[in-house]
Amino acid sequence: MNILIIGTGAIGGFYGSLLAKQGATVSVLARSDYAQVRAHGIHIRSAVPAVGDYHFRPARVVRSALELDEKPDYVLLCVKVVAGADRAALLKDALGPATRIVLVSNGVEIEDEIAAAYPDHALISGLAFICVTRTAPGEIWHQAYGRLALGDYPRGVSPATLALCQAFEGSGIPCATSEDVVGARWQKCVWNAAFSPLSVLSGGLDTHAILDTAEPLVRAIMAETILISNALGHPLPTDMVEKQVSSTRKMPPYKTSMLLDHEAGRPMETEAILGNAVRAGQRLGLDVPHLATLYGLMRLVEARAASH
Amino acid sequence: MNILIIGTGAIGGFYGSLLAKQGATVSVLARSDYAQVRAHGIHIRSAVPAVGDYHFRPARVVRSALELDEKPDYVLLCVKVVAGADRAALLKDALGPATRIVLVSNGVEIEDEIAAAYPDHALISGLAFICVTRTAPGEIWHQAYGRLALGDYPRGVSPATLALCQAFEGSGIPCATSEDVVGARWQKCVWNAAFSPLSVLSGGLDTHAILDTAEPLVRAIMAETILISNALGHPLPTDMVEKQVSSTRKMPPYKTSMLLDHEAGRPMETEAILGNAVRAGQRLGLDVPHLATLYGLMRLVEARAASH
Known part of the structure; x- marks a missing residue:
């Protein structure tokens, strides 16, 4: 091979x-x-x-x-x-x-x-x-x-x-x-779309600190991502939010790779994770305001990084 | 006197x-x-x-x-x-x-x-x-x-x-x-609820840089704030978003006071501006996901600042 x-x-x-x-x-x-x-x-x-x-x-x-x-x-x-x-x-x-x-x-x-x-x-x-x-x-x-x-x-x-x-x-x-690898991507995105931008936008919090302060927001973001995946024909289990939150609490606290990229001044996967999710939602006529807000904010963070 | x-x-x-x-x-x-x-x-x-x-x-x-x-x-x-x-x-x-x-x-x-x-x-x-x-x-x-x-x-x-x-x-x-000073507060909040958190969450952008990258997000946040004010009986003019965006573009670019507070390590008016707006929206049964996302993120930023 x-x-x-x-x-x-x-x-x-x-x-x-x-x-x-x-x-x-x-x-x-x-x-x-x-x-x-x-x-x-x-x-x-x-x-x-x-x-x-x-x-x-x-x-x-x-x-x-x-x-x-x-x-x-x-x-x-x-x-x-x-x-x-x-x-x-x-x-x-x-x-x-x-x-x-x-x-x-x-x-x-x-x-x-x-x-x-x-x-x-x-x-x-x-x-x-x-x-x-x-x-x-x-x-x-x-x-x-x-x-x-x-x-x-x-x-x-x-x-x-x-x-x-x-x-x-x-x-x-x-x-x-x-x-259904496309469905697997959406499944992974449910976690990433929440924790990756929140770790960056919070100024550097780890997964546990994010959940301690903003669990309802994490859940709302996950729910919107699941909505898109379902509408695309990649149904995700209804208890997925629950499972992802509890498994994240059980894992050691850690910094997302998007945060590590940001802290190191490297480009971030904003478009691949959030931009593409928001565009898919809009194409499908879905209301995804939490994702859209995060996407807009991440673009501001990138604009700020580019101006330095 | x-x-x-x-x-x-x-x-x-x-x-x-x-x-x-x-x-x-x-x-x-x-x-x-x-x-x-x-x-x-x-x-x-x-x-x-x-x-x-x-x-x-x-x-x-x-x-x-x-x-x-x-x-x-x-x-x-x-x-x-x-x-x-x-x-x-x-x-x-x-x-x-x-x-x-x-x-x-x-x-x-x-x-x-x-x-x-x-x-x-x-x-x-x-x-x-x-x-x-x-x-x-x-x-x-x-x-x-x-x-x-x-x-x-x-x-x-x-x-x-x-x-x-x-x-x-x-x-x-x-x-x-x-x-109607309460209505005047909501009118001022329309601007503040958008630019104040965006300046902090972007990592320090001024008003013009925010508009250059995220004008649709600014407009969505303003629209939700107007929705709350209207529901409370303090109607705001429908062209207010348009006017606030164009007057902000005409003013010199500047950093919000919330950003200056954050940079100086002082407490921010998160609860007075965003927290109270979100709670009013929820009390009225309104859907205000953009404001709720910003509020959750600002609480994360405060948690991060408190941990330092």
Whole structure:
């Protein structure tokens, strides 16, 4: 199995390393980390014993997919969906006639742009449930979790998707296929649409502090997100709000990745999570004022950050 | 006319000084600024030529109203309405049988607490449209505007209110009476409920930057505030949103006083502006999700500030 990872941040480096460890031929297309990764590969440290500490030496480290001798079976696009990023352009030189595109990123309704640009390619949509950070060029720290969910876009599980999932077997990290990966995105978005902007807009509160002061607001945001998902034909269980609130209370308090991005001055996934949710709601004629307010505020925070 | 000012911040010091300049006997009850004001009075510098630069030497500077030889005709309570402040207690020792209570502060529905505590006293509600700051103990800088609106609570204009208004004549600052001062509060709140929280939650944007990025959100918040005011029997003109947006664009860009409070680590008027508006909306059975979202977020910002 021949794989190209585009983006050697935490997500791309980590999942690429797992596939390599299990025997796949994994090359990486690197940008800012190119020199370091080319010379030394990527070092992974994990708090999960089944994953452990190890070194990932990619088959090839390239700056452009044109440098590769053959086109990959799968290209994993592991870049954040942020305003101004041209994801379709990143894929252009990597695709052979049979190459499957795999999107591993947060957010909802992030597939259409790629499906429209490459209508003849199989498109696999992926969600990572993980705490992982890039601590330095070529250094990845895996703190917790890691489950990957993969499914065909817009729906179903093809043999190629199943095969990719199976390639993770034995890596210490579970990969599950999803017949309705779009619904899985909405399900993840229910949590993200509430906690991610609230952590940023509050000025840096963790998940528990948010619930202690604003649980009714968290619930109202979750309910609106569920409303959209249901209207789109991806029904979510009615007790989902209850479950997400109580499981968040049971988990240790933590800062969302959107907050960490904001504090580090990196772009945030505002459009992928909130912007796309609000646009979906409006397209469907739904009233989503809590989400719309958060989206407007996050755009103000981004305007403020851009003016500094 | 014998007047006691409670609170020698920017608002109390400024309006008290105007009344003294026009011939009233004005004493002040000071807390943190007591020593400075007792020894040196208050110095006012104004960017408005008709006001000018001058010195205000109060008739008496006291720490407690019990130190006064006689009860005042009017007591002006010039403190911000913030969570945890017991405003009724501040008035307790200042009231003789004929003393009128004058509230000069921001927010909506801030009168009931005082009316309930002192049902036998005339209650005058006042709104200041002004940019004024206390730059140091005993130092006030008047940047712009200054119009004061006074009316009886809950409605009407009594001779005593008119007399207080007339006492400002010649001071360089206009005072107008309002037959519906509660409606005037809601009218001011339409602007405040939008720009004040947005300036804080955006991380510090001025009025123009807010409009450049989030004008639809500003309009939605204003519309909800108007909805509440109308339901309470204080109808606001339908083109008010339009007028407030265009007048804010015409004024120079500026930071709201709530943002200045937040940046200086002072308590914010969240409850007086947003909390009371949301509670009024809920009491009336109105749907005010934009205001509710902002209120929840502002409470998170306050929780974050309190944890530092």
